[in-house]
Amino acid sequence: MTALPETPADLVSIDVTGSATSVLVTVAGEVDSSTAPSLRAVVDSALAGGASCLTVDLDGVTFLDSAGLCVLAGAHRRAAEDGVRLRVRASTRAVVRPLQITGLYDLLAVERVRSGAGAA
Template sequence: MTATSLSPTDDLVSITVAGTSSTAALTVAGEVDSSSAPVLRTAVDQALARGVRELVVDLDAVTFLDSAGLCVLAAAHRSASLQGVRLRVLASGSAVIRPLQITGLWELLAVELVQPGAGAA
């Protein structure tokens, strides 16, 4: 797997992209809000444009997730479904789990609960 880092538009979030020809893994760290969500959306769109069969969005290191981030995840689900891509969302902390549960995205995305610090490793 090769890994690259995306340059965020601000200091709130960092995204590392790793993958093969069939899989992309986005490791997200920091805060995903209205100012940083576009960075995540771009990473998701670029990964899906590569024609992968599986997209992993690792939110293990996310410390804040608001409605803008939730919208990106819902759009990722929609796009992945339309393209026949398996979307896996990983989460460990209450800052991510709670908003996903409240909105019903936890079930829709079939989020995988991971041990803190485990992520996609």
Template sequence: MTATSIDPTSDLVSVTVSGSAAQVRVTAMGEIDSSSAPLLRRHLDTVLDGGAREVTVDLDLVTFLDSAGLSALAAAHRRAARDDVRLRVLASSRAVIRPLQITGLWELLGVVQVEPGTGSAA
């Protein structure tokens, strides 16, 4: 499985999906806000609809994350927990880490802090 069939990019963010049907990595690059978060959410829903057992959301290359992006991640978490899917979130920049920490999603999602540029290796 490589790039998805759902609009792979918007003006602010690009999202790619890779891995096997059981272990999927969703990688976002750019800004996730109210106009681009629906794209991330559609990708996560598609992956979860596809029967993935483990999903890694790689936010290493995300430069901005607002409440709409946080909401998309929280929705994916709820769905993954309900469907017994392991959801991992990787983050490296303060622009992503800080909103996750402030909202309590850092602990809820069990976010893994990675060194910048190493998300794809984690």
């Protein structure tokens, strides 16, 4: 298993569930320059593990900056190269708005969920 970069536990939580072929990454808290490396490591690990479907659930994210957007753009690029289906779920304005402004909302085909619905 890959060692994750040190992340302030009070800023973000990242949970990984699923199977070898379908991985769900659930993120809650702030995704910024101090926490994005941990998210990148988790996403990279899931993609390297041979998953055919990767879902990144951002329903619990309260802040998303350019570092987090960069992680998502990189995940999209790598998933496309590897033939992996990438799903991104979001509900809050704090996540949806930066994705829309940068054009990533359409590129990632973000699935808008009801707040609190998560990946259910």
